[in-house]
Amino acid sequence: MSDVRPSDISMSSGVAKRVWFSLVDEYRTRVLPKDKSLLMWFIGLFLSVFKFMPLDTFRSRYTTTIADRIYTPYKVGEGDAIRDPDVFWRQIKLGVHEHTHILQYRSIGYLLFAYRYATSTRARAMYEAEAYATGIEMDLWRTSGAAIIDTGALAARLVAYGCKPSDIESAKALYDIAYARLRGAKKWKDPVLPARLSPVALLTIKTILTSHS
Numbered sequence: 001m002s003d004v005r006p007s008d009i010s011m012s013s014g015v016a017k018r019v020w021f022s023l024v025d026e027y028r029t030r031v032l033p034k035d036k037s038l039l040m041w042f043i044g045l046f047l048s049v050f051k052f053m054p055l056d057t058f059r060s061r062y063t064t065t066i067a068d069r070i071y072t073p074y075k076v077g078e079g080d081a082i083r084d085p086d087v088f089w090r091q092i093k094l095g096v097h098e099h100t101h102i103l104q105y106r107s108i109g110y111l112l113f114a115y116r117y118a119t120s121t122r123a124r125a126m127y128e129a130e131a132y133a134t135g136i137e138m139d140l141w142r143t144s145g146a147a148i149i150d151t152g153a154l155a156a157r158l159v160a161y162g163c164k165p166s167d168i169e170s171a172k173a174l175y176d177i178a179y180a181r182l183r184g185a186k187k188w189k190d191p192v193l194p195a196r197l198s199p200v201a202l203l204t205i206k207t208i209l210t211s212h213s
C-alpha cells in the first residue's frame with residue numbers, strides 16, 4: 001500500500017465518485033436515483049401503510065439495494081462539504097456497505113437472501129451488522145486505528161430496521177469483535193492488514209489511495 005497517511009487524504013466529491021465507479025465496475029452493479037423509481041415508490045408506500053416508516057423517510061434517507069441495483073436518495077458526489085464536512089466520506093462508506101449486501105446475496109442467491117432478510121429479524125440484523133462493520137473498518141483505516149467507535153450506538157441503528165433487543169445485542173457483539181480486531185495503530189502498519197479487511201473495504205481503500213496519488 002502507500003506511505004501516505006489516510007487522515008491526510010481529502011475525501012472529496014471526486015474521490016467518492018471514483019470509489020463508486022470502481023465498486024460498480026468490479027461488482028457489475030447499477031446505481032439508480034431512488035426518487036425516479038416506481039418500484040421504490042411502491043415499496044415506500046407498502047412500508048408506510050404498515051407503519052414501518054413514513055414514505056418520505058424511506059425515499060429521502062435510506063439507500064435500498066435490490067439484487068444488482070442500488071437506489072440512492074442522492075447523486076453520489078453531490079453534497080455540501082462546507083456545511084457537512086463528512087458528506088463524501090459517508091458516501092464512500094455507503095458504497096462499501098451496499099456492495100457488502102451485494103456479496104451477501106450472491107453467496108446464497110437473491111431469493112433466499114431476500115426471504116431471510118424480510119422474514120427473520122435475526123438474519124436481517126446479522127446481514128446489516130456485517131455491512132455496518134465495514135464502516136468500522138473504513139473509519140479505523142482512515143484514522144490509523146485511532147477512531148473511537150460507539151458500538152452500542154451503531155447497533156442501536158438496527159431498531160429502525162425492526163430488529164429485536166436480542167438481535168441488537170448480537171450485532172453489538174459482532175461490532176465489538178471487529179473493533180477489537182482492528183483498532184490500535186500498530187495493527188494498521190501490519191503487512192498482513194489486507195487479510196484482515198473485507199474485500200469491499202480493501203478495494204475501496206486501494207481506489208482511494210490510487211485516486212489520491
Ligand SMILES: [Zn+2]
Binds near residue numbers: 097101128131
Ligand atoms: Zn444495509
